[in-house]
Each structure stands twice: as C-alpha cells, then as structure tokens.
Amino acid sequence: MISDALLLGLGYNATLVTLGAMLLGMAAGVGGTFLFLRKRALVSDAVSHATLPGVGLAFIIMVALGGDGRSLVGLLLGGAVSAGIGLLCVSWLSTRTRLAEDAAIGAVLSVFFGFGIVILTVIQSMSAGRQAGLEGFLLGSTAGMLRTDAIVLAGSAALTLLLVLLLRRPLTLAAFDPEYASASGRNVTRIDLAMMGIVLAVTVVGLKIVGLILIVALLIIPPVTARFWTERTDHVVMIAGLAGGASGYVGAATSAALPNVPTGPIIVLASFALFALSLLFAPGRGVLSSFLRHRTFQKRVHLRQGLLALAQNQPIYEGLTMRLLKRAGLVLADGVPTDAGQARAAKAMLDEARWTIVRGDHSYEAAAVLYDGLTDLETLLTTDQLRDVDAQLARPQGVGA
Amino acid sequence: MSVELATLNGQQADRTARNDSPLAVRGLTVSYGQKPAVFSVDMTVRAGAMTAIIGPNGAGKSTLLKAALGILQPLAGTVSVMGKTVADMRDSIAYVPQRASVDWDFPTRVIDVVMMGLYAQLGLLGRVRQKHRDQAMACLTRVGMADFAKRQIGQLSGGQQQRVFLARALVQDADLYLLDEPFAGVDAATEKAIIDVLKSLRDAGKTVVVVHHDLSTVTDYFDDVFLINTKAIAHGAVETTFTQENLQTTYGGRLGGAQMDALSGTLG
Numbered sequence: 032m033i034s035d036a037l038l039l040g041l042g043y044n045a046t047l048v049t050l051g052a053m054l055l056g057m058a059a060g061v062g063g064t065f066l067f068l069r070k071r072a073l074v075s076d077a078v079s080h081a082t083l084p085g086v087g088l089a090f091i092i093m094v095a096l097g098g099d100g101r102s103l104v105g106l107l108l109g110g111a112v113s114a115g116i117g118l119l120c121v122s123w124l125s126t127r128t129r130l131a132e133d134a135a136i137g138a139v140l141s142v143f144f145g146f147g148i149v150i151l152t153v154i155q156s157m158s159a160g161r162q163a164g165l166e167g168f169l170l171g172s173t174a175g176m177l178r179t180d181a182i183v184l185a186g187s188a189a190l191t192l193l194l195v196l197l198l199r200r201p202l203t204l205a206a207f208d209p210e211y212a213s214a215s216g217r218n219v220t221r222i223d224l225a226m227m228g229i230v231l232a233v234t235v236v237g238l239k240i241v242g243l244i245l246i247v248a249l250l251i252i253p254p255v256t257a258r259f260w261t262e263r264t265d266h267v268v269m270i271a272g273l274a275g276g277a278s279g280y281v282g283a284a285t286s287a288a289l290p291n292v293p294t295g296p297i298i299v300l301a302s303f304a305l306f307a308l309s310l311l312f313a314p315g316r317g318v319l320s321s322f323l324r325h326r327t328f329q330k331r332v333h334l335r336q337g338l339l340a341l342a343q344n345q346p347i348y349e350g351l352t353m354r355l356l357k358r359a360g361l362v363l364a365d366g367v368p369t370d371a372g373q374a375r376a377a378k379a380m381l382d383e384a385r386w387t388i389v390r391g392d393h394s395y396e397a398a399a400v401l402y403d404g405l406t407d408l409e410t411l412l413t414t415d416q417l418r419d420v421d422a423q424l425a426r427p428q429g430v431g432a
Numbered sequence: 433m434s435v436e437l438a439t440l441n442g443q444q445a446d447r448t449a450r451n452d453s454p455l456a457v458r459g460l461t462v463s464y465g466q467k468p469a470v471f472s473v474d475m476t477v478r479a480g481a482m483t484a485i486i487g488p489n490g491a492g493k494s495t496l497l498k499a500a501l502g503i504l505q506p507l508a509g510t511v512s513v514m515g516k517t518v519a520d521m522r523d524s525i526a527y528v529p530q531r532a533s534v535d536w537d538f539p540t541r542v543i544d545v546v547m548m549g550l551y552a553q554l555g556l557l558g559r560v561r562q563k564h565r566d567q568a569m570a571c572l573t574r575v576g577m578a579d580f581a582k583r584q585i586g587q588l589s590g591g592q593q594q595r596v597f598l599a600r601a602l603v604q605d606a607d608l609y610l611l612d613e614p615f616a617g618v619d620a621a622t623e624k625a626i627i628d629v630l631k632s633l634r635d636a637g638k639t640v641v642v643v644h645h646d647l648s649t650v651t652d653y654f655d656d657v658f659l660i661n662t663k664a665i666a667h668g669a670v671e672t673t674f675t676q677e678n679l680q681t682t683y684g685g686r687l688g689g690a691q692m693d694a695l696s697g698t699l700g
Contacts (some may be wrong), residue, residue, distance in 0.1 A: 068538065200551050207548070208534045211600075213503045214527035214610075215552050216519065258539060262584040267539050393621050397579030400589065 037284045045287040047181035048173045052240050052283030052298065053276045054188035059237065059246070060253030060275025061195045062229040064268045067254040068206040069226065073133065074121060075250045077140040078227070079234045079243040081117025082110035083147025086168055086238070087154055094157065101164070103180040103239060110168075110243075111235045117143050118227055171242035171295030173283060184236050191232045192272075198225055203264050240283065242295035248302060249275060256306045259313035278302035330355060331405050335379060337361075341368045342376035382407060388420050395420075452515045454479050454608045454639040455500060460509030462492070462499045469495040473509070473664045477641055482634045483656040484644040484670075488683050491661040493643045494530065494612050501527055501610065513608065523552065526606035528597050530613050536586045542596050543568055543581040549603035571602040576625050591622030598626055609633060611642045615649075627653055647687075647695055650674055 035041055066072050089109020093100040100106075117139050124135035151165055164172070195202070204212040205222040213219045230250065237246040257270035282298025314320050337352040338361070347353050347366070356362045361372030368376065385408045389395040398411040408417060455477040462470045470492035477483055485493045498504040500511050502518055513521040526549070546568040547560065554560065572578045575595040585593065594614055601609060609630070615623050630640050634655075644650065650657060650670060657674045659665040659682040666678045679687060679695070687695075 070535075197556060200554070200556060203540075204548055204551060207538050207540060207545075208529065210498070210503050210529040210533050211527060211548070214498075214501045214525070214529070215604075216522035262539050262541065263544065264538075264540050396576070396621070400580075400587075400592070 035288065037281070041284075041287050044176065044178055044181060045173075045284075047178065047185065048176055048240070049280060049283040049287060051181050051185035051188060052173070052279035052294070054185050054192065054279070055233070055237050055240055056249060056253070056275035056277070056279025056282075056298070056302075057272045058188045058191040058195070058229075058275075059233045059249040059279075060257070060271035060273070061192060061268055062226075062233050063250030063275070064254040064257065064264075064271045065195070065202040065206055065226050066230055066250060067258075068203075068264070068267075069223070071132070072247075072251045073136050074118070074227065075230045075234065076247045077121050077136045077143075078114045078118050078231055079238075079246045080140045080147075081143035082114045082234060082238060082243050083144055083168070084150055085109040085111065085113025085147075086165060087147055087150030088113070090154060090165060091150070091157075103177070104183060106165075106168075107235050107238060110238055111231060113143065113147075114231050114234060118231060122227075167242070168238050169242050169244055170293040171237075171240050171245065171298070173240060173286060173294045176239065180239070184239065187232065187236045191229055191236065194232075195229055195268075198222075198229075199265075199268065202226055207264075240279075240294055241298055242293070245295040245299045248299040249278070252299070252302045252306050253278070256302070256309045259309040259316045262315075274302065274305045278305065328403075328405075334359065335405050338372075338376045338379040339383065341372060342380045384424055385417075385420050388423050392423075451476065451512055452479075453477055453512075454514055455610075455641060456512045457496070457500055458510045458512075460496065460499055460511065461507045462495050462504055463507055468507075468662060470499065470506075470660075471662050473660065475658055475664060475667060477639060477658075478656055479639055480634065480637050481655040482630060482640045482642070482653065483658055484642050484650055484654040485658045485660060486644055486647065486650065486682065487660040487665075491682075493660060496660065497527075497610055497612055497641070497643055501525070521608075523604075524607040526601035526604040526609050528601045528609070528611040528614055530616070531590060531594050531597065536588075536593060538585065540585055541581070542572065542577065542583050542585060542588070545585060545596050546571055546599045546603055549600040552604070568599070568603055571599040572596075574602060574629055575599045589619065591618035594618050595622055595625060598629060602629070607638055609638060609640045611640070613643050613645060615644065615646060647679070 063072070063075070066075060086106050086109050089106050090100040092109075093102060093105050098105075120139045121132065121135045124130045124138070125132040130138075154165060201212070201217055201222045202225075204215075204217060205219050205226075209219045212222070233250060234243070234246050237249060241249055253271040253275035254267060256274045257267045260270055261267055278298050278301040281301045283294055285301075286292045286294040286297045309317065311317055311319050333349065333352040334355050337347055337356045340347050340352075341356075341362070347356070353362070353366070356372065357364065360369060361375055362368050386402060386404075389408065389412070390399045390402055392399075395412070395416070398408070401411060408420070412420065453476045455475070457473060457475040460470055460473045460475075461468055469490075473492075473496060475496070485496065487493050495504060499506045499509075500518070502511075511518055513525060518525070543565075547564065549571075550560075550564050550567065554564070569578060569581065572581055575598050577592060577595050577599060580588065580592065580596075585596065588596065598611075598614065601611075611630075614626055618626070630642070630653075634640050642654070644654070651674065654670055656668065657670050658667045659673070659678055661682050661684065665682045666673050676695075
C-alpha cells in the first residue's frame with residue numbers, strides 16, 4: 032500500500048496531493064532558510080497560529096452569504112488575512128514598543144490561537160458547522176481533497192518557490208549584514224516584509240496539508256538539516272529545498288495510503304528523520320564526525336608530544352602517549368626509542384623549528400593560520416617556499432633576512 | 433575656545449551655500465529614545481582627503497556615519513553626497529560596517545562575501561561571470577587575502593575578517609569610502625594592510641572617512657580630523673585641529689594627564 036503511494040499509484044487525486052506536498056516542502060525549506068539565517072524562525076509560529084481565526088471567520092462569512100462555507104480558497108484567504116494582521120502585530124510590538132520579538136511572538140501566537148478556537152467552538156454549534164471539517168486545518172488532512180484544491184495548492188507552492196529564487200540575493204544580503212544592505216540602498220524593512228510574505232504564503236498553502244500547528248517544523252527543520260552539510264548559503268538553500276521536498280513527498284504519500292493518519296505529523300516525522308541522520312552522520316558538522324575528529328586529533332597530539340619528548344630525552348608520563356608510541360613501533364616495551372622512533376623524533380623537531388619561522392614571517396600568513404602544532408609543513412608549502420624556510424633555519428639566530 | 437567658535441561659525445556660514453563636497457551633513461540630529469546621540473551636527477568632508485572621526489565612546493561617531501548613510505533615520509537634518517541625495521549616489525558610496533555587527537558563523541565563504549559588493553551591479557538575476565570573479569579576487573589580493581578565498585568566514589581571525597569587509601567595499605569601485613572602526617581589535621599586520629589600501633585610495637583621488645578610536649595614530653594616518661562629542665567640536669586639517677585644547681573639549685577631561693603627555697609628540 033505504502034509502496035503504491037510512493038510510486039504515485041493511488042490515483043490521480045492522491046498523486047496531485049503528493050506532488051503538491053512535495054512542492055510545498057521545497058518552498059518551505061527554501062523560504063525557511065532565509066528565516067533561519069535571519070534568526071527569526073519563530074515568527075513563523077506566530078504567523079501560522081494567527082491563521083486560525085481567519086479560517087473560522089471566513090467560514091462563517093461564506094455560510095452567511097449562503098454558501099456551504101467549504102471553499103478551500105475562501106478559507107485560505109481568510110487565514111492569510113488574519114495571519115497578515117498577526118504578523119503586523121508582531122512587527123509593530125517589537126519595533127515600536129519595548130517588547131522584545133520573542134515576547135511579541137508569544138503574545139500574538141496565543142491570543143490569535145485562542146480567539147480561533149473560540150470561533151471554531153461557535154461554528155460547532157452552527158447547523159452547517161458539523162460537517163465543516165475545520166479541525167483538519169490543525170494537523171493537516173489530505174483526505175477528501177478536491178482535484179481543483181490540489182491544483183491550487185501545488186500552483187501556489189510553485190509560485191512561492193519561484194519568488195524565493197528571484198529574491199535570493201537581497202534576502203541573503205539582509206540576513207548576513209543588514210547594515211551593509213541598507214547602506215547599499217536596499218530597503219531592509221521591505222526585504223524582511225517580502226521574506227515574511229513568503230513565509231505567510233507557505234503557511235497558508237500548508238494549512239490544509241500539514242496543518243497550522245506543525246507547519247513551523249517544515250520551515251525550520253529542513254534549513255537546520257541542510258546547515259550540517261555545507262558552509263555555503265546557496266547550498267543550504269538547495270539542500271533545504273531537497274530535504275523539505277522529500278519529507279513532503281514521503282509524508283503525503285504515506286498518509287494517502289493510511290487513511291486515518293493525519294498528514295502533518297507524518298511529514299514532520301519524515302523531515303525529522305533526515306535531520307537526525309544529518310545531526311549524527313554529516314561530515315564536518317555532524318556529531319559522529321566531530322567525535323571522531325576529536326579522537327584522531329587527540330591521538331596525533333599525544334604522538335607528537337611523545338616524539339618531541341623522545342627527541343629531547345625527557346621522560347614520558349602519560350599512559351596514552353606511551354601506548355600510542357609502542358603501538359606505532361616507535362619505542363620498545365622498555366620505553367627505549369627504536370631507530371624509526373628516533374628518525375620520527377628528529378623530524379618532529381625539524382617541523383617545530385620550521386613552524387617557528389613560518390609563524391614569524393607575514394608572507395606565510397595563509398599557512399600560518401593553519402597552525403595546529405601537528406601538521407607537516409611539506410603538506411602546506413611549495414618546495415620553493417620550504418627551501419626558503421630551511422635556508423632561514425640554517426642562518427644563525429638574530430641575523431636579519 | 434576661540435578656534436572652535438571660528439570653526440563652527442565657518443560651518444554655519446556654508447549651511448546655505450551650494451555644496452559639492454563628497455559628504456556634507458547639515459543640522460543632523462539622531463536620537464535613541466529621548467536622548468540625542470548626535471545633535472545638530474554639520475560636517476563637510478574635504479574631497480580627496482582621509483578624514484578621521486574622533487570622539488569618546490558613545491559620542492555618536494558611528495551613529496553619525498549610519499545616519500549619513502540612511503541606515504538610521506535621523507530626527508532632523510539633511511545629507512548630500514557630491515551635491516546630490518544619498519539615494520542618487522548609492523553606487524559611489526562604499527560602506528564598511530563594524531566587524532562585530534554580523535554573525536561570522538553564517539554559511540558563506542570569503543569570496544561570497546566579496547561578491548556581495550557586486551550585487552547592486554548584478555541586479556536580481558544577473559549571471560555571475562568570470563569577469564566578476566576576477567574583480568573579487570583582485571580585491572582580495574589587494575588586502576592580502578587571496579589565499580583565503582574558499583575558506584568559511586568563521587575560520588578567519590578578526591583582522592582577516594576586517595580585510596574581507598574592506599575587499600567587499602573595494603569591489604564596488606566607489607568614490608567615497610566610509611569605514612566604521614576598521615582598526616578595532618585587529619593585528620598589526622592587518623592595520624598596516626588596511627592603512628596602505630586606504631592611502632592608495634586617497635592617492636587615487638577617492639575620499640575616505642574613518643571612525644577611529646586610536647588617538648596615537650591620527651597624525652600618521654589622516655589628513656583631516658573631525659572631533660565630535662554629540663555635538664561637532666572641531667573640524668579641519670590634523671596639524672591645526674588635532675590640538676590639546678580641542679581634545680580636552682572633546683573628551684571633557686576624560687583623557688588623563690599621562691595620555692595627554694603620550695600624545696603630545698603627535699599633536700598638531
């Protein structure tokens with residue numbers, strides 16, 4: 032069943048929803064990257080919770096006008112309007128009053144959400160309200176979604192994605208260095224507004240699929256996942272888009288195959304799985320890699336210090352140092368250095384002397400900044416540079432270059 | 433006091449005059465809350481000169497620069513650049529913010545930061561071509577950072593980060609360079625590299641304005657000095673303006689006798 036869903040074998044509607052969720056995930060990951068880099072990720076939580084009263088009021092208005100109140104576009108427009116008002120409240124509170132942004136987010140989020148729940152309760156008591164299915168907006172539900180709805184969602188997600196790609200330069204600049212952006216004529220307030228507009232669009236499109244409580248996860252987890260793999264903004268954007276798209280695809284397909292499972296949580300769990308894998312196994316910034324790097328480094332330090340001690344006929348007190356030296360065949364069981372040990376010790380002393388020259392000479396700055404007390408200079412300098420360094424070594428101390 | 437009054441009166445006089453100065457500020461007041469950080473400041477920067485903005489901590493040096501650039505919204509006052517508005521002349525202005533104003537763990541490489549200086553020229557979707565990359569590399573070479581192009585910015589020392597910021601300003605190929613504390617917390621090699629670049633800019637006819645905190649290097653580095661402590665105190669050539677009397681007024685006695693003695697060798 033699930034494999035059918037993953038291969039888009041569940042029929043036209045389910046396929047559309049799955050592709051829509053994938054596009055949504057990509058738009059959320061890409062748009063969320065700039066939110067994350069601007070360190071304003073939690074604003075999206077206020078935005079998403081602020082959609083609820085709008086969705087409820089839109090339903091009531093549509094029923095009052097004689098409809099059945101279930102038009103998805105109408106409900107989402109309502110959500111967009113109240114989310115927009117919530118966003119303005121957050122930015123007004125944090126720029127015009129002494130409230131910090133986190134406090135403003137907390138206040139707006141809870142008040143709007145509370146108001147929304149009150150409206151939903153009122154709707155429950157209306158005769159048209161029982162079949163409204165508005166609870167689906169809390170955790171996402173793709174069951175019974177109409178074909179036109181799916182097309183609208185997929186189209187909006189694609190448009191949002193396009194908008195982010197169009198604005199990526201100003202968004203990057205404002206996130207990294209807002210003062211410089213402003214000095215070079217960018218209106219940072221307007222760039223931030225555009226960023227929030229993108230977040231708002233992702234949130235509203237995501238309401239039906241992921242639900243308002245969990246959409247924040249789709250905006251934040253993919254960029255955080257991507258950050259483990261790269262040191263470049265454009266790559267973070269791309270990887271976040273891929274991670275978000277994959278989560279949306281897998282989550283929506285799975286929930287289409289298992290009718291009683293809400294879509295949102297599955298998408299979030301899929302996205303978390305990618306995050307957990309990255310956290311543990313990403314090269315460079317991952318936990319496992321940092322641990323291994325630390326262990327390797329520790330061993331190299333011990334070996335190096337041991338060699339320097341041998342070269343200077345100093346005693347070695349640390350057990351780990353001695354064990355490493357023995358294991359490498361550099362000392363015998365009784366602690367006497369082997370021939371190889373003596374050669375390596377002499378080389379270590381030479382490296383130390385070379386490093387002293389390199390670190391004292393500004394023209395070797397690029398190499399000097401990599402100083403860790405361990406690296407062989409042969410790997411960092413050209414043969415010519417090394418010859419110069421050795422020439423300086425041979426010169427008696429105190430004589431100028 | 434008489435020197436100061438004469439200077440201020442002089443500035444008062446050209447408040448009304450048409451002004452082609454690379455940077456002219458008139459009656460600028462900026463306040464955080466109810467307390468003005470900069471109060472009714474006039475400043476006319478001399479073209480082709482290197483000017484230091486000097487004053488104690490919290491005297492409004494950086495605020496003056498930011499308000500002149502429109503990064504901060506002033507309460508009052510006008511700013512003109514080469515006789516036009518700042519907005520009209522953006523392409524001729526390069527700004528180097530304080531190093532501490534950004535997060536250096538940001539996922540970006542040295543070369544990418546320098547490329548940001550070309551964003552205005554590239555527009556939203558303009559393709560980055562080899563020509564642009566060459567320009568960026570040439571600027572990194574000028575500040576001695578070409579070997580670092582592919583490094584993540586967080587791996588650099590403070591001085592190296594400052595030089596990357598300078599390279600980003602250089603790639604804009606501007607006429608007016610405004611730098612906020614470029615020598616704060618940098619190593620001697622960086623200080624030398626930066627001052628050499630700034631002097632070469634000045635020698636090429638560019639105008640350079642630097643918020644500066646180290647009084648001992650003012651005479652060596654700069655042509656003009658602008659003394660500020662919320663209000664403008666004095667402005668003019670280093671030889672005539674960087675005097676004990678003006679410094680005493682600017683720092684309000686916060687400079688001890690020993691500091692004054694140490695400076696006396698360099699004072700104009």
